[in-house]
Amino acid sequence: MNMNSPGRLRLNLDPDIIAACHDSAQVIAEKVWKELEGLSTVAVERAVARLFGIDGVDPAGLPLPNVVVDSLSRSGGLEDGVAIHLAKACLETGGEPQDVAEAIAGGRLDFASIPERPRHEVEAKARELARRAVERILSRRREREELIARLGQSRQPWLYVIVATGNIYEDVIQARMAASQGADIIAVIRSTGQSLMDYVPYGPTTEGYGGTYATQENFRLMRKALDEESEKLGRYIRLVNYCSGLCMPEIATMGAFERLDVMLNDAMYGILFRDINMERTLIDQRFSRMINGLSGIIINTGEDNYLTTVDAFHHGPQVLASEFINLHFARMAGIPDEQIGLGHAFQIDPWLESSLLYEIAMALLVRQCFPNCPVKYMPPTVHKDGNIFFAHALDTMYNLVACLTGQSIHLVGMLTEAVHTPFLHDRFLSIQSAKYVREASRGLSDNLSLVPGELIEKRAQSLLLSAKQVLERVKDIGLFAAIEEGIFAGVKRDRHGGRGREGVFKKSARYFNPFEELLSGKQSRGFLTE
Template sequence: MSKIRLDINKVDTARNHARAIAEETQRFVDLHTTVAVERTVLRLLGVDGVNEEGVPLPNIVVDHLKEKGALENGAAFYMGNAMVELSLSPQEIAEEIAQERLDLTKLPVHDRFEVEMKVEDVARETVEKIKGNRKDREAKLEEFGDKSGPYLYVIVATGNIYADIVQAKAAAKQGADIIAVIRTTGQSLLDYVPYGATTEGFGGTMATQENFRLMREALDETGDELGRYIRLCNYCSGLCMPEIAAMGAVERLDVMLNDALYGILFRDINMKRTLIDQYFSRAINGYAGVIINTGEDNYLTTADAYEEAHTVLASQFINEQFALMAGLPEEQMGLGHAFEMDPEMKNGFLYELAQAQMAREIFPKAPLKYMPPTKFMTGDIFKGQVQNALFNMVTIMTGQKLHLLGMMTEAIHTPFLSDRAVAIENASYIFNTMEDFGNEIEFRQGGIIEKRAEEVLSETVKLLENIKEEGLFRTIEMGKFAAIKRPQDGGKGLDGVVKKSSTYYNPFFELLQEGGAN
């Protein structure tokens, strides 16, 4: 039952509009592939490593096919054909191409059924590994138990994976439930995934498969010591979105930042490229049991949290529908929002509470991701501690799940271990002392909170109806989200979008949807 008496008809209308928006966009997505999607296929077939110049082998193979005008048929077909013809593994074939000893498009074309069977044998091995990772996670949660309240979510970001490991272990021992390794500044704009363990990053650490492996190993070790399962988070947004999702699935990451619109709005990545890439990345995350985090919180760092609250809810509805289309269940949708009202606004806490309660009721199965105040953190650590305490209160009152801890030294420096400990202590105290508070209170009928929720929901319905009429691409061009305008054929990565041929082949969509990973 709605505690703030939301108009369920309006919720249904908004969801129907969002579904229509996603379905129209999906028709475009289904007709196209991208260089990142095809590189992901190769990675899932076992292609890894770099050449002598440090260029990843998946890039070399995909660029080879793109130059030959053959990518429209899918990298999987050419790789399978070469496997039949040459009796080599995908890795060996990629190495031959890197040495310029092989042209995939000049090999004799074998029977398509034989080619596809060859590919699917290898593809199933990877899918089984991902399924095994999911079962390993579930076994650990069964052994240790899972947390019923909010997950305490903290960030490490030294630039050096080995230093990150030290900080991550310390944070886990302090009480953190999720460790997010912030990705180095600008990596989302690289159209390749760096290789190996890395020790140099700016504002974060390179997202690489080896870094994922090292951190997963470290958190498992610490979790076993503590008798808790520690979740690992990274970022699969950007130009390599599906590749990083695949790497995370293989290395058993648990949470991935994976928004449909974030890269378009905040990194100027072409909208067509992003929307195609997000579909495959979410199919992978869905199968792997990964909780995705969406990026609506970022809207409120550029637009006013009070005036533009309806754009956050509209984006949550759209992200929900894109995720469902990719086979990702509601229980893995960490739809995002943030505590970003101006502290000088009278009754700002009530408006924050209205937004959080509304999101909780509209998306009841979703492990909502709630972000701390950042925009109005001034460097006054005492005021900052109070702002974070109010944020923590909203989380426990409204049942948010992925709670990114606010740091009192936000806007001063990268948090020290002591800052993180204080943040965990603050949240833990409030979550404990107010654990059942949300179940004990009722909201006054016709009061400020209820009226505010109704106002935001009504504005969301209008916005989604308008988007349905205009189309999502045109809406983004008009700057309806975060007050940022992006052209359909502008931004980074458009040259990596390829229209599929009638014989296009990618075995993984079907394999990832065969009854789910359970």
């Protein structure tokens, strides 16, 4: 992937300060993982069940991965992980994990009544099931690579738009239209509240609140439509969904199976903005990112969200600090920088004098700190209030900054932000403006350079220095305490509070997760190049 670059428009930044930020962030992420290594969650185990091919619902509508994990939890075997129990059941019955799940749902099989087998036999079976899952994911990944090689793709910045009708069939119409108008990436916004559901809904859905439920069938329907559009348009159209909330690892799995290309996946978003338990989120994000990494999916982090809740001018350092932390959590899960789309946004009060210069400073700073990351830039939303004409003007200025500073993923702002989910023609008008600016400003950054010591450079240098201090403070007290203190987005959360805490459990000495073994750290990269 050719990363976009700001050309000759470069800030003079001290590489030692950037290196110090990386060092602190790495320590922060490692410390968290050392504390959590002995824990797993129901969502991780349900993801393992899905990776083993378990899908569908029981007669009451409960997804089979939940049925399996709940049943194991009742029979007291969950601490060992779902993998060895499923492997054992497969060996015992001679069936596939799906058969086992159906038998459990139908009351014909009970984990507790399956006799013990030699450990090595069970582990070998679990590894075999895991390798099949990995191969299934890699075949979807190769499919994407072949499509891009054959059809080509737009030059960056890629224009990213959302669809959010609540009805997947209506979303498909809107997504096709947006692609034909010039969008490169389509995100299906999720129904409000799905992040707090401790299961993933099943099948195609036609009703949602402010968005459409993320289900595997909805993923498949949209992927199929966008593949058809890609063929028609002669460029690959990417698909996005949310890998967040209480089912992060499961949704990562579904996204991998249905060849999604981008997933919103933030290490701390659920904690801060959804009051999900810290340990739950941090464990879930790690496993989900291992799957995202394997599937070649670009993750998008959610720092842009901080700026919708706090003042963007004053919270620049926290945003940058969070990006360093998100980067190192992702690297630890085995994701290469080329798949780590750190997020930031154009949210400074437009009436602040020189606000445009501050936006350029922040956008360039992020671009330069993470040169290999496909940075995702979010449009203004906070300062839009229904005056669609001013909003359109603001978006055009944002578009210019996105192009000038070499952002990779350019989320196209909507003039009707804060009024309603975008109408068909809102998307058209916004894409038209973004396309105009992208083409009209080609080469601009190669023709400009910054005056040393002037406002833009000074602002960027001071943001970087403050971010370094924030990171050092977080390193000293640890991430858990930092969140308890409210360092990020001004939101305080208690380590032992929040939703989904009851789904965190201590691994037994017999715990085994073959994906951890196959995918963790460096091994995954070796595995991929095999």
